[in-house]
Amino acid sequence: YAWNEISTAMGGAGTKLDFPIENEVVWMVVDLPFSFRYYGQDYTQIRVSDNGWISFDTGSDYDFYNWTIPTQYGVEALVAPFWDNLNPVPPLPGEENVNGIDPDGIYTYHDPALGGFVVEWSRLPHYKPEILGLQTFQVILLDPASHSTASGNGEILFLYRQVNNNDYLRMYATVGIESPDGNDGLQLSYG
Numbered sequence: 001y002a003w004n005e006i007s008t009a010m011g012g013a014g015t016k017l018d019f020p021i022e023n024e025v026v027w028m029v030v031d032l033p034f035s036f037r038y039y040g041q042d043y044t045q046i047r048v049s050d051n052g053w054i055s056f057d058t059g060s061d062y063d064f065y066n067w068t069i070p071t072q073y074g075v076e077a078l079v080a081p082f083w084d085n086l087n088p089v090p091p092l093p094g095e096e097n098v099n100g101i102d103p104d105g106i107y108t109y110h111d112p113a114l115g116g117f118v119v120e121w122s123r124l125p126h127y128k129p130e131i132l133g134l135q136t137f138q139v140i141l142l143d144p145a146s147h148s149t150a151s152g153n154g155e156i157l158f159l160y161r162q163v164n165n166n167d168y169l170r171m172y173a174t175v176g177i178e179s180p181d182g183n184d185g186l187q188l189s190y191g
Helices: none
Strands: 015-017 027-038 041-049 078-083 105-111 116-125 134-142 156-162 174-178 185-189
Touching: 027 116, 078 134, 078 156
Parallel strands: none
Antiparallel strands: 015 105, 027 041, 078 174, 105 116, 116 134, 134 156, 174 185
């Protein structure tokens, strides 16, 4: 375990993604700096969600609730280090902060020394104010050119700096990966 901070608010060198309207702009498509093989398919883009997941499916399917893996709901080709209903948007002037805390945001960074692409969800509260705590975690896609595997698929790391998996209203967070066809996956945590 080696945390590489990329949040600019915490002194990192990442690029902050702009989620301008709370719970309306819920993902952004981001170009990868290398081709990444996932379940035998090569991808050059990912969709980054405000709710703690990325997907190699860059379409428009979406569900802000987290489900089991695999699931018929939401997106396929899902990589979920901490899928829950998170809030990356600070309140407008004069509005009250969710949980009394300004969220930091979601960042991306290509780290050539590591040979990977990092997405960080930094100090995000839950969307519902009664669910307390902040979440800070990362998913890292390792460049297959410098981190080869026997299968040819890329390696994925989940790193956690601070999580409070306490969403008792909606089955806590989901952690795992799902295949591009949505019929297979590896669920590490749900409910």
